[in-house]
Amino acid sequence: MTPEDFERKELLSYLRTPSLDENLSAMLESCLKSLCEVIEPRTIWRVLPVEHTEDGVKLGGFLLGGKDIAKHLTGCSEAVLMAATLSGKVDSMIRRAQLTDMTKALLYDAIAGAAIEHVCEDLTAALRAQLPYEYFTERFSAGYGDFPLTQQADLVKMMDATRKIGLTVTPRMTLLPMKSVTAVIGLSHSPVTDARRYTCGNSCALCPMRDDCAFSLPDQ
Amino acid sequence: MDFRTLLRDEFVFLDGGMGTMLHLAPGELPERLNLTEPQRVAAIHKAYAEAGSQVVYANTFGANPLKLEGTGVDCTESITAAIRLAKKAVGERACVALDIGPTGQLLQPVGSLTFDAAYEAYKTTCIAGAKAGADLVVIETMSDLLETKAALLAAKENTDLPVIVTMTFTENGRTFTGCPISAMAITLEGLGADAIGMNCSLGPREILPLMRELSGWTTLPLIAKANAGLPDPVTGEYYITPEEFAGFMLAYADCGVQIFGGCCGTTPDFIRAMRKVLSQHHRARRIVKPRPAVCSGTKTVLLDMPRVIGERINPTGKKRMKQALLDMDFDYLRGEAISQTDAGADILDVNVGTPGIDEAAVLPQAVCAILEVTDLPLQLDSSDPAALEAALRVYPGKPIVNSVNGKEESLKTVLPLVKHYGAAIVGLTLDENGIPTASEERFTIGEKILHRAMDLGIKREDVYLDCLTLTASTGANGPTETLTAVRRVHNELGLQTVLGVSNISFGLPNRPLINRNFLCMAMQCGLTLPIMNPMAEGMMDTVRAFRMLAGFDENCNDFITAYQDTAAKPAAAAPQDQGDMTLKGAVAHGLRADAARLTEEALKDHAPLEIVNDMLIPALDEVGADYEKGTLFLPQLIQAATAAQSAFGVLKSHMTAGGEKADKGKIVIATVQGDVHDIGKNIVKLLLENYGYQVIDLGKDVPPQTIVDAAIANQVKLVGLSALMTTTVGAMEETIKLLHEQYPECQTIVGGAVLTEDYAETIHASCYAKDAKATVDFAKTVYGD
Missing domain, CATH: 3.40.50.280 (Cobalamin-binding domain)
Known part of the structure; x- marks a missing residue:
């Protein structure tokens, strides 16, 4: 990744600030450059059959918990199970900065948040181009709605993501490296109705998640 | 069959993929099958043995208490069944290996699993495997060097079986947790692995250059167990044919690989094809030059030029550090580690010895805290063998132990630890009679330490000698005797030399000036590992200039990188608006x-x-x-x-x-x-x-x-x-x-x-x-x- 891959406005939304002074802007640029040097994006995905049952929706034969993910995959015959990570070096960089300059740590953390989103977006775009489906749902992750976070370990196992991209899960279901994502994307030949759509901070006024979203921008 | 006997052969053939052959249904747990469908697992072992595998891996990859928690499968029961069914299936045709994979969790400080918990899990696995009759232990698909070390120590300390280890690398030559090939090689060889190599992640084409590099870092037999190429993400299938796969193995033999097998996507046909291709071939004899080096879990430092050991993490004479240790304020230690790393140190000394501190408890914690913020290898500095051992256990990589000396008591307690944990050792040239004044006697004590270390199997290049800096103010010949001893150790023994540089100026005015000059003189005499404060004025400058002038800095690259900005800047930029700022x-x-x-x-x-x-x-x-x-x-x-x-x-x-x-x-x-x-x-x-x-x-x-x-x-x-x-x-x-x-x-x-x-x-x-x-x-x- 390169600094040019990031919109500055987007980074500000991750920092939850409408603007930065000259000093902080310069710091942001330098952090962006350093972080881009250590990011090693890695992704893995599998296309798995979706089966709607009385107990809920099954993905690749595995029952996913909660009603929301079932709703999300309505009308989908298959779904992509994906994982993405920025690698452990990013975590170390953020950790180290917390001891030397907390401002930098905050900037790194925000940039890494944006970066993992980019990696997911890029993968989604590639999947849209590559897979023989017309309609794709948004990404839906364990922890969204009533899709239990406790299934994180099972999702990682289904993709063999520890072996394939070095993604691990702690006993309390934290993904490590920290800047990582697992998600399900529904595939369909007819229009899909997402259970929810997480948006990006660019259109807060229209977003249904506006009131709960950690990234919503202050009114400008 | 005995694995060590097999190693006398030109080539040894392992098996191929197990998961590939099991065709698991969604949610099916391989380790449960040992108990529920032993015939399904046994058939695979049998097929591999018939294809010519001389070692089959029992179906125990995930059989450790941490991974099996909550599955209802008992680790020991699964392992016992797995080994027995494999032995029955292959009979005398092949050795049966206890197969050990990663726990799936990251160890502290990155993750939450402690070293001891990982060790205990692997210990359970190893004891069960040995008891069930495994012929060897295989540790495979590892990414984290510390976790690998936990498994290797568990195998070595709880069984008498041979242990072979393979880790899994990405194309950039590092594992997912950032472990470089060199660090893997020098650490695992030091810890006593019988053979090392690579498996999984990549196909034979991608692993080949990585094996070439590994070959230059170890004298141990090499293992290659690649995937059948890279999988198709949609189907998960692998596409390389057995013949294509086997075709690559000639090049592997040419870089000295002795032990062959396959990982994900490979089948008995791959083993058959490899045997066929290699039957008319010989493996290249490897000439591995000893390379003195130390490492952390993510960085190797080759001791091919003067390398700086940062001395700041030591409470002696430092009130603030002493207070930090008493308060268990590890952030202060981390801060010192970061500033020394940024200043250009190559290795960091860690000493926590001060009254009121239980060194054996605190030193390992300090090591973990410091490694959270730096990649640099550490020098574990203590006179307490219990503290050294506690830190040696949890250290991911090959550290330096500081120190042993010529006293019998010290030689007897410290050297065995150094050997067991595969560390390098600093020998202080003093003994029961104290520090000899004359260089001749210091040299003699140094030789004695070297021989005693080598008698225990510690490699010559892992013994470093400290000829001891005495304060210049105590006698006119002091510095000369030290330097003479350094020169002799360097020239006659060819060993790394260590000196605590700043002792030289104790009690004198203008200490920085003395320190810089002594440092330069000592490097000229053959000092390779100065212990010093990298932040002290002019010290790193002296080292960089020396490296450049002595021909260690090709095209002056490092020197220019370090100083190009200072040339452009005005000497001292005055702070702006100094007057107005409150x-x-x-x-x-x-x-x-x-x-x-x-x-x-x-x-x-x-x-x-x-x-x-x-x-x-x-x-x-x-x-x-x-x-x-x-x-x-x-x-x-x-x-x-x-x-x-x-x-x-x-x-x-x-x-x-x-x-x-x-x-x-x-x-x-x-x-x-x-x-x-x-x-x-x-x-x-x-x-x-x-x-x-x-x-x-x-x-x-x-x-x-x-x-x-x-x-x-x-x-x-x-x-x-x-x-x-x-x-x-x-x-x-x-x-x-x-x-x-x-x-x-x-x-x-x-x-x-x-x-x-x-x-x-x-x-x-x-x-x-x-x-x-x-x-x-x-x-x-x-x-x-």
Whole structure:
């Protein structure tokens, strides 16, 4: 990744600030450059059959918990199970900065948040181009709605993501490296109705998640 | 069949993929099949043995107590069944290996698994495997060097079986956790593996160049067990044919690989094809030159030129460091590690020996804390063998042990540790009679240490000698004798040489000048490992200039990189607007350097606490008020806090020197058990410290009872807890419950992404903090303004 891959406005939304002074802007640029040097994006995905049952929706034969993910995959015959990570070096960089300059740590953390989103977006775009489906749902992750976070370990196992991209899960279901994502994307030949759509901070006024979203921008 | 006998052959053939052959249904657990469908597993072993595998891996890859927890499958039962069924299936045709894979969790400090927990899990596995009759232990598909070490130690310490180890690399020559090939090689060879190599992740084409590199780093037999190419993401299938795969193996034999097999996507046909291709071939004889090197889990330092050992993490003569150790303030150690790393040190010495400290308990903790923030290899510095062993166990890589000396007692206790854990050793040239004055006698003691080490099997290149710097003021010949001894060790023994450089100037004026000159003279005599302060004026400059002039710095690249910016800059840029800037203003605008400088100035006329109360806190209050009003945001708030922090740094060293402490009250804070997200907690810590509270930071993933114990021991009035996940707020509730039971007068404040005011009330926290600022506000009400 390169600094040019990031919109500055987007980074500000991750920092939850409408603007930065000259000093902080310069710091942001330098952090962006350093972080881009250590990011090693890695992704893995599998296309798995979706089966709607009385107990809920099954993905690749595995029952996913909660009603929301079932709703999300309505009308989908298959779904992509994906994982993405920025690698452990990013975590170390953020950790180290917390001891030397907390401002930098905050900037790194925000940039890494944006970066993992980019990696997911890029993968989604590639999947849209590559897979023989017309309609794709948004990404839906364990922890969204009533899709239990406790299934994180099972999702990682289904993709063999520890072996394939070095993604691990702690006993309390934290993904490590920290800047990582697992998600399900529904595939369909007819229009899909997402259970929810997480948006990006660019259109807060229209977003249904506006009131709960950690990234919503202050009114400008 | 005996595996070590097999190793006398030109080639040894392992098996191929197990998962590939099992065709698991969704959710099916391979280790359960040993008990429920033994014939299904046995058929695969049989097929491999018939195809010519001389070693089959029992179906125990995930059979450790950590991975099997909650599955209803007992680790020992599964392993016992797996080994027995494999032995029955292959008979005398093949050895049966206990197969050990990763736990699937990351070890501390990155993850939450402790070294001891990983070791215990592997110990259970190894004992079960050996008891069931495994012929060897295979540790495979490893990514983390420390976890690999835990498995290898568990195998070596609990069984007599041969142990072979393969790790899994990405195309950049590192594992997912950043372990380079060289670090893997020197660490595992030191720990006594019987053969090492690579498996999984990549196909034979991609692994080949990595094997070539590995071949130059070890004298051990090499193992290659590649995947059948890269899988198709849609189908998960592999496409390389057995013949294509086998075709690559000629090149592997040409770089000296002896042990062949396959990983994901390979089948008995691949083994057959490899045997066929290699039957007419010989493996290349490898000439491996000894390369003196040490490493951490993520970085190897080759000792091919003078390398600097940073000396700052040592309480001797350093009040601030001593206090940090007594307070268990590991952040201070981490800070010293970062500044030495940034200053250009190659290796860091770690010494925690000071009265009141249990070295055996603290040294391993210090090692883990330091490795959280630096890649540099460490030198474990203690005279207590128990402390050395405790640190050697948890160190990921090949460290230096500082030190052994010529005394019988020292040789007998320290050298076996060095051998067992595969470390390098610094030998001090002194013995029962003290430090000899003459270089001749120091050289003799050095030789004795070398021979005693080699008698135990420690490699010659892993013995470094310290000919001891004596203070120049004690006698005219002192420095000359030291330098003569260094020259002889370097020239006649060809060993690495170590010296604590700054001892030379003790008790003399203008110490930096003496230190720089002595350093330069010593390097010219063959000093390769100066122990010194890399931040001290001119010291790194001297090392860089020496490396460049002595021909260690090709095209002067490193030298130019280090100094090109200084050439362009005016000598000393005067701080701007110096006249107008106040300390308050510097903090409010987040100017760290100015804040520190203005604090130094303020100390001339004001007491430290006056500066805190009348300048720093009002500035922070103003910034905090703007933050609450929404006219200023988190980055600006934190920037002001870091500026205040740098002011505090100045005050703290001033106060420690005078025996004072900033103390508005002690507060214990922690991220609760199971949770490893702690940036929020660290921001809270920063702000609390800014307001003069003494924060006892227990870190992340802290068990409830540890938090309660710390609160009671320090008699704090307030405990702050942070949790970021719905899965960890339970641990927060548990902590508060224990606190109420054991220390009811203590108040609690909680925060973190998933918490709400309502939830905080439900778990009986005294206060909910919506942000770091709210914690400070509550602390003020608890401790009084």
